Amino acid sequence: MNSGELAGTVALITGSSRGIGRQTALLFAERGATVVLNGRNEAKLAETAELLRSRGYSATSVTADVTNADQCRAMITRVIAQHGRLDILVNNAGISMRGAFAQLDPGVIESVSRTNLLGAALPARFAVEAIIEARGSIVFVSSLAGVRGFAGVSIYSAAKMALTGLAEALHAELAPSGVHVGVVFVAFTENDPDKTVMGVDGAPVRVSRKASTTQRQVAEEILRTIVRRRRKSYMTAAGKYLVFMQRHFPRITDAVILRSRGRIHGTFLL
Ligand SMILES: NC(=O)c1ccc[n+]([C@@H]2O[C@H](COP(=O)([O-])OP(=O)(O)OC[C@H]3O[C@@H](n4cnc5c(N)ncnc54)[C@H](OP(=O)(O)O)[C@@H]3O)[C@@H](O)[C@H]2O)c1
Numbered sequence: 001m002n003s004g005e006l007a008g009t010v011a012l013i014t015g016s017s018r019g020i021g022r023q024t025a026l027l028f029a030e031r032g033a034t035v036v037l038n039g040r041n042e043a044k045l046a047e048t049a050e051l052l053r054s055r056g057y058s059a060t061s062v063t064a065d066v067t068n069a070d071q072c073r074a075m076i077t078r079v080i081a082q083h084g085r086l087d088i089l090v091n092n093a094g095i096s097m098r099g100a101f102a103q104l105d106p107g108v109i110e111s112v113s114r115t116n117l118l119g120a121a122l123p124a125r126f127a128v129e130a131i132i133e134a135r136g137s138i139v140f141v142s143s144l145a146g147v148r149g150f151a152g153v154s155i156y157s158a159a160k161m162a163l164t165g166l167a168e169a170l171h172a173e174l175a176p177s178g179v180h181v182g183v184v185f186v187a188f189t190e191n192d193p194d195k196t197v198m199g200v201d202g203a204p205v206r207v208s209r210k211a212s213t214t215q216r217q218v219a220e221e222i223l224r225t226i227v228r229r230r231r232k233s234y235m236t237a238a239g240k241y242l243v244f245m246q247r248h249f250p251r252i253t254d255a256v257i258l259r260s261r262g263r264i265h266g267t268f269l270l
Pocket of ligand 1: 016018020040041064065091092093094095119144186189191195
């Protein structure tokens with residue numbers, strides 16, 4: 001139980017009541033970490049904590065909204081009080097949207113920005129002192145939409161791109177203290193069957209599209225990013241190709257994306 005790459009560490013994974021966060025929690029526990037779960041829905045968190053316990057791992061959880069500074073401060077205080085340290089923070093909580101920018105309700109712009117950007121910056125801000133002490137890791141879960149803006153996911157793309165800026169700045173500030181800061185750019189991933197994103201009016205919309213990775217593969221990439229102390233990890237061959245093309249052939253990339261706009265608009269529901 002306490003062997004594995006993460007033995008002896010305490011890891012807080014935001015948004016781990018379901019989806020990618022839950023798989024990451026499970027994998028980290030398998031690799032020896034003491035895992036702290038987070039989300040807003042207490043019942044869902046309890047269900048996930050029970051899942052970990054049923055597999056023989058201990059798990060605690062903190063109910064907190066990552067967009068609320070007071071709740072983030074209290075969450076980190078509680079982790080330190082319970083476990084005495086914090087080595088790893090995975091900023092995974094996020095929400096996506098779909099729809100043309102011209103039709104977006106301003107509330108969607110605000111929610112998607114708050115959750116994906118503030119919801120990562122605030123936990124990091126309150127955790128940073130403990131992570132410096134542990135010479136640990138802060139990882140941001142981004143998206144291929146954080147590499148390149150796509151039609152239909154404007155604000156999501158913008159918020160995920162902002163995470164790259166935050167991670168680069170944190171690396172510049174914290175690398176001398178031995179802290180690792182990484183970003184994982186995730187591709188289309190299998191979703192929990194009840195997953196929703198925000199429609200143009202803010203109403204939840206079901207997501208159904210073909211996935212190119214499993215949640216477990218994303219969790220494994222997050223683990224590798226931490227263990228190898230990587231700065232940036234791009235998932236899938238298509239993701240790596242996108243990065244290459246954008247860096248070396250930006251005009252061709254623009255043309256291809258413009259041509260496939262309709263298709264992307266319909267399917268790019270990260
Ligand atoms: N699925 C994909 O294809 C894909 C692709 C690229 C990137 N990503 C990124 O991967 C991450 C996880 O995605 P997912 O598909 O696993 O999403 P998901 O199934 O919708 O799970 C999101 C998790 O975040 C929590 N959460 C949302 N808002 C929160 C808040 N304000 N405070 C605390 N917790 C909050 C949710 O719990 P509560 O609702 O109970 O709070 C839930 O545990 C996100 O950052 C997403 O942008 C996903």
